[in-house]
Amino acid sequence: MSRNHININTISAVVAGALCTITLPVGATYDQLSIETNIPLAKMKNIRVNVNNDVVEEYKDGTVLAAVNKYYKREVVDGIVDLHFKKTEMKTLSEKRQFCLGTKNMQPQTAEQVPFMPAITSVTVTFEIDASVAAPTVAVTALQSDAVPFGNFIKVKRLPVTLSAGTNEIDNIPKGYDAHIKNVFLVTDATVDKVTVIRNSTEEKNVKQSIAEKVQRENGRAPQAGYYAVDFCGEGDIKQALQLKDVRDLRFRVECDAGTAAATYGELVIEYVDTLKGV
Structure with missing residues (x-):
């Protein structure tokens, strides 16, 4: 399939002082998430990507995530916080896409495949909204590609x-x-x-x-x-x-x-x- 942008609508607790949770549908492969928000970067705290019960990415706040993106010369725009699973800093297309967030569930054919093909039951992005933020807003767009299982990440x-x-x-x-x-x-x-x-x-x-x-x-x-x-x-x-x-x-x-x-x-x-x- 060609890459496709979709809106992610399952977003809870967009409230000052709360833990905001973005829930991603399981089954797709995610190249990138773009979070449009009026929350200042420093007040978007403890950003985490969670797969099942495992934290696979974590950042102190939005300023750290933005600095990492700038280091790799990824486009950084005011009001949009990006999580890049496709690693554009790699040289070849296969290496760039190797680390996309795959959530397709497949049946392992051998015992050796079991650790490399875990069953994915949930994928969320969470962050704390500082209590001082007035009327926070959050909207999320996902860039998806061909469905693959979770592999190297x-x-x-x-x-x-x-x-x-x-x-x-x-x-x-x-x-x-x-x-x-x-x-x-x-x-x-x-x-x-x-x-x-x-x-x-x-x-x-x-x-x-x-x-x-x-x-x-x-x-x-x-x-x-x-x-x-x-x-x-x-x-x-x-x-x-x-x-x-x-x-x-x-x-x-x-x-x-x-x-x-x-x-x-x-x-x-x-x-x-x-x-x-x-x-």
């Missing part, structure tokens, strides 16, 4: 961290069983000079932030202030994602400017390539 997970001047090590990063990391954003007000990735005692990336951002721009990315990206798939090749299977030691060594205040808050926004029951 780019999960987005949050991990809070604290940073201080000098060297900081983050060693509690979830690894899952057979996941890969596509990209990591360190979101913080601290000034970060360098992020070094250490996997099983081997440095995978050790480059100053100024050089890293130059390479990202050469690869068609748009680095955002306060969002320090460690982009393993900068060339649009998913095969370059950081493999985590059998990884015992995974650390991010973050070098912060001498002027960084003690215990400055930050969080990692981690993009994993994984299955539904993974990390």
